[in-house]
Amino acid sequence: MSLAVTSPPPPPQGYQISDLAPAGAFSDAERAAVYRAIETRRDVRNEFSARPVPDDVLRRILAAAHAAPSVGLMQPWNFILVRDPRTRGRVHEAFTLRNAEAADRFEGARGDHYRSLKLEGILTAPLNICVTCDRDRGGPQVLGRTHQRDTDLYSAVCAVQNLWLAARAEGIGVGWVSIFDPEDLKPLLGVPERAVVVAYLCVGYVDELFVRPELEARHWARRSPLDDVVFEERWGERPAQAE
Ligand SMILES: Cc1cc2c(cc1C)N(C[C@H](O)[C@H](O)[C@H](O)COP(=O)(O)O)c1[nH]c(=O)[nH]c(=O)c1N2
Numbered sequence: 001m002s003l004a005v006t007s008p009p010p011p012p013q014g015y016q017i018s019d020l021a022p023a024g025a026f027s028d029a030e031r032a033a034v035y036r037a038i039e040t041r042r043d044v045r046n047e048f049s050a051r052p053v054p055d056d057v058l059r060r061i062l063a064a065a066h067a068a069p070s071v072g073l074m075q076p077w078n079f080i081l082v083r084d085p086r087t088r089g090r091v092h093e094a095f096t097l098r099n100a101e102a103a104d105r106f107e108g109a110r111g112d113h114y115r116s117l118k119l120e121g122i123l124t125a126p127l128n129i130c131v132t133c134d135r136d137r138g139g140p141q142v143l144g145r146t147h148q149r150d151t152d153l154y155s156a157v158c159a160v161q162n163l164w165l166a167a168r169a170e171g172i173g174v175g176w177v178s179i180f181d182p183e184d185l186k187p188l189l190g191v192p193e194r195a196v197v198v199a200y201l202c203v204g205y206v207d208e209l210f211v212r213p214e215l216e217a218r219h220w221a222r223r224s225p226l227d228d229v230v231f232e233e234r235w236g237e238r239p240a241q242a243e
Contacts, residue, residue, distance in 0.1 A: 037168045040209060044173030045118045048125040048204035057170050058127070061203075064166030065131075070155035072143035076135065077156045077198070080189050082128035087188060091200070092122045094184040095177060102179055117218060120177040125202035130189055131160050133196045156198040163201070173206035 025031065053061075062079055070076060082088060099119065106114045122128060133156040138145075145151045164174045182197035191197060215221045232239040 033169070037165045040211075041164055041168040042173065042209045043214065044125075044175040044202070044204075044206055044209070045121050045214065046124075047206045047208060048121050048173060048202065049207060050124075050126055051205045052126050053172060053203060053205070057172070061163055061166045061170060061172070065159040065163035068155065068159040068162045070158065071145045071148075071151035072138060074138040074142050074145070074152055074155060076133045076137045076152040077159045078132045078134065078195070080130040080132065080191075082130060082189065083126075085123070088122055088128055090188050091128065091180075091185065092120075094180055094188070095120055095122060098181055098184070099179045113220065117215075117220065119179055121175050121202035121204070122177065122200075125173075125175070125204040127203045129163070129201045129203055130185065130191075130197060131156055131163075131199040131201065132191055133198045134192075134194060135196060136194045153196065153198060156196075160199045160201070167203065171205060172203060173209065175202040176200070177202060 026034065058081075065077070065079065066075070068077075082091070103111055103114045133153050135152055137152075142152070160176070164176075167174045177200045180197075180200060185191065185197050185200065186193075186195075189197075210217050213221075213223055216223055227238075230239060231237050
């Protein structure tokens with residue numbers, strides 16, 4: 001009897017027919033719903049109702065975030081659900097310190113205008129979600145990240161946007177608060193050294209939303225026209241106007 005040494009079979013590399021589905025456009029109503037979510041999504045700071053977000057709704061929103069694209073399918077995110085008022089109180093203190101520093105960077109009337117803006121709903125929203133990026137997930141080599149190390153961070157931001165849009169469809173507002181030193185938040189939320197705090201989100205039901213960005217409605221900044229930001233072939237080259 002020969003005892004031939006056999007190497008293990010190579011891992012499968014193909015896919016199954018059942019892995020594919022038709023890629024046709026959505027129905028008119030479905031398409032309208034997607035664009036409506038995108039166009040009416042707003043950053044919410046002030047108008048949260050205390051009504052809790054039910055677990056099944058929260059699960060759908062988190063599943064939408066978790067379905068985001070990610071470099072090499074790295075899925076580098078975690079979602080820390082922050083509900084404890086004591087923790088949120090500490091997060092709010094961290095915000096207050098950094099917000100005062102930020103306000104001082106704007107001079108004169110601009111500084112007064114800044115101080116008049118409410119820029120977070122940490123204590124008034126019933127739920128806060130911290131989105132992190134674990135920079136070591138997927139090991140040292142991740143497909144697509146070799147020459148662009150920050151693509152893991154970009155992936156986590158894609159998850160935030162998915163969450164934001166799904167929340168809009170559920171009637172839930174989201175406000176992104178970045179007026180922190182992220183290192184202040186890490187010990188409060190137990191975020192390990194290797195991970196980055198990407199977003200701190202205030203989440204809750206809202207009865208009304210601004211129809212345009214609140215910062216525009218409050219005369220802080222203006223939304224730019226689409227044509228100002230579209231170039232053709234090279235930076236600065238404007239597309240030819242359609243006849
Ligand atoms: C990365 C990042 C960080 C922040 C924000 C957004 C993003 C993408 N935004 C919200 C921002 O002001 C808002 O998105 C724009 O003004 C546009 O308004 P709408 O989102 O369309 O309502 C925001 N808003 C705020 O009041 N406090 C903040 O700290 C931040 N930080």
